[in-house]
Amino acid sequence: MSRVPQGFRLRFNGRAVEGEIRAAAARGLLLGAEYVLGEAQAVVPIDEAALSRSGTASVDVGALSAAVSFDTPYAVRQHEELTYRHAPGRTAKYLERPLNAARSEVAALIAAQLRRALR
Template structure:
């Protein structure tokens, strides 16, 4: 009868999973920002350039935001006219449409961290 010894290092595995998840959350948010920038209303490009990703490492969460005095109004006002391909809900719509891709990005980074 042969024997095998298996050692499970749970702390290292959890640390690797967390690092992968953090990397995935950041990359997923960057993906959302990139897609949103293609839809943000544009006149001079100020709103588009104001987009940023913020990551809270302790909670493994990310936020994508646009920081101009009129960002919220441009996002919410459905009656404004925009150039072709540009629209209100420039952050909300891509989040819904890209959620599977974002989840795939996160999952891939977690898998990569364990490989």
Template sequence: MTRATVTWTGNVAAGLAHDGAARGLLLGMEHVLGESKKVVPLDEGPLDRSGTASVDEGRLVGAVSYDTPYAEDQHENMTYNHLPGRTAKYLELPMAEETPTVLDLVAAEIRRALR
């Protein structure tokens, strides 16, 4: 009779994959932030400088946000006249357009973590 010993490391692999996903998600959110800064309305720059990317690593939830009192109004009010190339929906549009890139970044980091 032949015997074999198998060591299950599924929990380790799952942890590594989770950590990779968190790193990839942060890279993805930073990418979206960079793309949104290309179209964020400019006046003197406080809105642009208030942008940040963050990730809740436990829940694997990423966010890009702008933190000025008028950030939401600038994003939602489609009647404002912005400089050429700058627009309302400065976060919504890049987030939608860059979703494939974000997913690629997450997948790459998971692959890297599992090597």
């Protein structure tokens, strides 16, 4: 028996692939930022809930970077002032601590979106 060589043709559209990967990375970043926001809102100091309601997650698709922010005049002071007393379960460093604790979860969320795009 002789073997007949078989051939194939592959068409690779690098720009489309890059676009899909960047979009997946942006989706993963947003999911990660939303996860961190949720964790932060669970420990953010709460009086009338204005600080908690001001929390937002955003993504800069062009730079592939994400941000979680709280936007009240006192957000930074509440975050940094370690001597303030808060209700049980609420704390200063309400963004820094959840962000550091969620590193592996955020990485997993981003990786899952990239894997999905590469199927």
